[in-house]
Amino acid sequence: MGADSSSKQRAWVLFDRIVDEAAVDSEYSNPWVIDMTGALRYEPDFATLERLLGVPLLLRAATTTGVPALALDVWIAYELRRAGFDRNAVWPRATHPRIxxxxVAKLLEKGALPAKMQAELLARLEKKGNIKGVTHSYASILGKNYLKQVDVILTDWDTGPEVLISTKRMDSSYGKNAPNRIEESYGDAKNLRLRHPMAALGFVFxxxxDVFDKELATADWLLDLLAKLGREDDAYHATCVILIEYGDEVLPPGDNGADDEDRAVSAGLEPADEDEDEPLVIADALIDNDLKWLPKVRIDHSRTPAALSPARFLALMVEHVLDATPVNLHKQARDLRRAPNPERDDPATSAAS
Known part of the structure; x- marks a missing residue:
């Protein structure tokens, strides 16, 4: 088992526990709140995000393993399920297999198959790595001209893709890597938007x-272009930046911070490695011990532009799906939005404390 595979499998075990602990009696909290002025807004679960972002630091997982960016994917998928969308239609799923x-997921529901057959199918899906043509580690979607690996998706047979969200992560070498990331995101947006104009298309960075201390000009340039990416008619419906703060002492050794994904795989020229090992099984006590030592991570809300805030981004993604579908679809998501919670504390203040 390679180092990248091992890091990712260990990360999934911790990610799953963190997401499980975010639910109360297996139910997620309603993300919609009414603020003091009577306005409706989306309140992300930043506390869970900060814990997820601590996992790659705990594992000393370099960016090349894909684990740092995966933490973002897991959180966004969690937020879409929190918003009331079908848990099996949101990829990556909260359990293995991720895609x-x-x-097929409906066959695993109670009563869909004879009990013995259902148990055998569930055991095969949960214990085996990936089954060719059935389960996957990554999702690729055909755009106008080429396949594109998309990080977070809401899709079903009846509707086709309804949410397509790409994520990128950059923790250093900002001036060197930022132009490439922006250029790639423009091309990916046009490719996907032209084939799936009704889907909510989003980009999370x-x-x-520390970019503000090391390369302020690059930070200003990057945030400006990210905001403009979300205003183009043929690009993304919304864009978002998640500003991550942590100490240098938890940086993986030799990590240059670049999101070094395989471009050929990302564009669908080569298949992603689907020959994954079986999911890891780790004792609960060991998982609990690991989570006790999660490095401290904080989301920098004060320097996040309002146009790029995660709250605005998630609200726009959810509302776009609801606006683009008839009222008999996504009933739970509509019900949650119609029954928001009263505002408690300022989410940015409580998350940062």
């Missing part, structure tokens, strides 16, 4: 906040 067609 599973919704019709995870950025370490």
């Amino acid at each position: 599973l067609p919704a019709p 995870g950025l370490r906040n």
